[in-house]
Amino acid sequence: MAVDAKRYLFLVDDEPIQNEMLKDYLAERFLFELQVFENGEDALSQLHQKPEIVILDYHLNGQSRDAKNGVEVLRAIKEAQPDTQVIMLSGQDKLEVAVESMRYGAYDYVVKGETAFNRVENAIINVSELNKALTINQAYRRTILLLSIGIGVIALVALYLAFFTDAYSH
Numbered sequence: 001m002a003v004d005a006k007r008y009l010f011l012v013d014d015e016p017i018q019n020e021m022l023k024d025y026l027a028e029r030f031l032f033e034l035q036v037f038e039n040g041e042d043a044l045s046q047l048h049q050k051p052e053i054v055i056l057d058y059h060l061n062g063q064s065r066d067a068k069n070g071v072e073v074l075r076a077i078k079e080a081q082p083d084t085q086v087i088m089l090s091g092q093d094k095l096e097v098a099v100e101s102m103r104y105g106a107y108d109y110v111v112k113g114e115t116a117f118n119r120v121e122n123a124i125i126n127v128s129e130l131n132k133a134l135t136i137n138q139a140y141r142r143t144i145l146l147l148s149i150g151i152g153v154i155a156l157v158a159l160y161l162a163f164f165t166d167a168y169s170h
Contacts, residue, residue: 008051009124011036012043012073013089014060018112022055022089025117030124040073047080053127055120056106058090058097071100078105085127089120 009032013019019036027034032052037043040060054077058070068076074086085107090097098109108123110116 006033007031008033008035008049010034010043010046010051010054010056012038012040012054012060012070013057014038014067015057018057022117022120026121026124029121040068040070040076044073044076044080047077047084050081051084052131053124054084054086055089056086058088058092058101071097071104074101074106075104085130087120087123087127089116 009026009030011019011022011026011034013022016038019038023034023036026032035043035046035049035051037046040056043054043056056070056073056077060067060070060073070088070090074088077084077086082105086105088098088101088106088109089112090109091112092098093111101109107127108119110119110123
């Protein structure tokens with residue numbers, strides 16, 4: 001059974017220059033397969049790739065007025081892929097937008113500016129550490145389950161043998 005070891009990171013921003021700059025910055029620092037989208041609808045159509053992280057702009061209607069905004073895309077991502085972590089990257093320095101994003105499941109909210117790429121990098125590192133911890137936790141749980149089953153089987157075999165050896169000895 002082959003396992004797809006690719007780890008996907010989606011960049012969703014309707015500003016092509018912003019996307020390319022961030023893509024170049026992240027490509028130097030991380031081993032993700034980077035996918036760039038200029039609208040949320042295209043990103044949503046590719047969720048079957050199960051991105052680990054989505055970096056999502058709030059305003060996505062610069063190219064098309066009918067495009068979904070970032071929070072609408074965030075909600076659709078979390079509904080379809082709840083384990084995907086979404087980092088909102090927006091020019092909106094409004095508390096209401098940040099709170100709304102976090103309420104619908106954003107992992108972090110980063111305001112565009114001179115330190116934004118560093119903050120996104122730190123958020124990605126934190127998400128990766130979280131995912132690693134969750135993976136280790138799942139492995140421990142599976143190990144404990146298998147050990148419990150094994151101990152249970154051994155106990156049942158011991159009881160069975162004790163009963164029948166005791167029954168035949170009398």
